[in-house]
Amino acid sequence: MEKKRVLSGMRPTGKTHLGHLHGILENWRDLQDQYECFYFAADWHALTSEYKNTAVIKESLIEMIIDWLSVGLDPQRSTLFVQSWVKEHAELHLLLSMITPLGWLERNPTYKEQQEELTDKDIGTYGFLGYPVLQAADILMYKGNYVPVGKDQLPHLEITREIARRFNYLYREVFPPPDALLTQVPNLGGTDGRKMSKSYDNAIYLSDSQDVLTSKIEQMVTDPQRGYRKDPGDPDVCGLFPYHRIYTEPEVVGNIIKECRQAAIGCRDCKKILIQKVVEYLGPIQEKREYYLSHMGEVEEIIREGTERAREVARNTMREAREAMRL
Numbered sequence: 181m182e183k184k185r186v187l188s189g190m191r192p193t194g195k196t197h198l199g200h201l202h203g204i205l206e207n208w209r210d211l212q213d214q215y216e217c218f219y220f221a222a223d224w225h226a227l228t229s230e231y232k233n234t235a236v237i238k239e240s241l242i243e244m245i246i247d248w249l250s251v252g253l254d255p256q257r258s259t260l261f262v263q264s265w266v267k268e269h270a271e272l273h274l275l276l277s278m279i280t281p282l283g284w285l286e287r288n289p290t291y292k293e294q295q296e297e298l299t300d301k302d303i304g305t306y307g308f309l310g311y312p313v314l315q316a317a318d319i320l321m322y323k324g325n326y327v328p329v330g331k332d333q334l335p336h337l338e339i340t341r342e343i344a345r346r347f348n349y350l351y352r353e354v355f356p357p358p359d360a361l362l363t364q365v366p367n368l369g370g371t372d373g374r375k376m377s378k379s380y381d382n383a384i385y386l387s388d389s390q391d392v393l394t395s396k397i398e399q400m401v402t403d404p405q406r407g408y409r410k411d412p413g414d415p416d417v418c419g420l421f422p423y424h425r426i427y428t429e430p431e432v433v434g435n436i437i438k439e440c441r442q443a444a445i446g447c448r449d450c451k452k453i454l455i456q457k458v459v460e461y462l463g464p465i466q467e468k469r470e471y472y473l474s475h476m477g478e479v480e481e482i483i484r485e486g487t488e489r490a491r492e493v494a495r496n497t498m499r500e501a502r503e504a505m506r507l
């Protein structure tokens with residue numbers, strides 16, 4: 181039986197952090213067992229917010245793919261490629277933009293949210309408004325059956341589905357509307373308790389050395405009500421506790437909950453346990469990173485082969501799309 185196809189991308193706009201690792205990459209890795217996966221570095225998408233600082237895109241691109249490989253994405257099972265190396269994405273984006281009503285884009289909640297959030301960037305551009313159309317082109321190009329998304333990204337995927345249906349209605353059935361593969365995203369905050377983000381300077385990176393990891397975890401915000409060691413704490417409001425849920429064995433986590441509530445463990449000791457667990461967890465990933473960083477030729481070959489495979493599919497889809505539109 182043919183495997184269903186999954187498609188997803190990630191923007192190369194900086195280093196990979198633990199939010200990416202547990203929220204996206206480990207999920208991508210597990211999906212490989214069940215689906216035919218296409219994963220791409222979305223460098224054209226990165227341009228929508230980084231058009232003034234394009235250097236960051238090039239700097240992060242290869243390292244981001246090295247992180248994917250280090251986490252366990254397998255180029256034998258998944259097609260790993262770079263969006264801008266498959267120029268067909270730009271053509272399909274253009275064709276789909278002709279049939280996408282402006283209202284769909286203006287109503288997109290992410291458009292408004294991001295304009296409010298990214299106050300240090302001028303994103304009142306045509307490219308940023310049309311971002312969901314480019315995303316639709318990326319997905320529909322490979323006739324992806326599923327797209328892994330968190331709940332908050334569902335409206336985005338709905339635009340892709342609408343665009344597919346509109347194309348099929350206007351011309352002929354070419355693009356199956358993809359379904360969402362809802363993923364659980366762990367709620368990992370940054371070291372200051374806010375959302376983990378490079379722009380807040382509060383992220384813990386996959387590439388952080390043991391010393392850096394230790395110092396970042398030592399500084400992490402815990403339960404803000406717990407002023408003194410003798411005060412009982414509450415893991416439910418502690419910024420560090422969700423990390424234990426990922427890295428620490430369940431029996432130990434159970435003890436931490438009990439002891440924290442009774443003030444039988446202090447935050448400093450609790451952090452020490454976490455530091456050890458995080459270092460153990462990231463060790464094998466960091467070893468692989470080192471390997472790929474010193475074998476760049478191998479990495480480039482993987483990306484070249486993946487892009488070739490992606491291009492083959494993209495060419496066939498574009499042929500169908502042009503024929504359907506009688507171009």
Ligand code: SF4
Nearest residue numbers: 403413418440447450
């Ligand atoms: S003991 Fe651990 S779980 Fe409790 S508040 Fe301190 S860091 Fe958080």
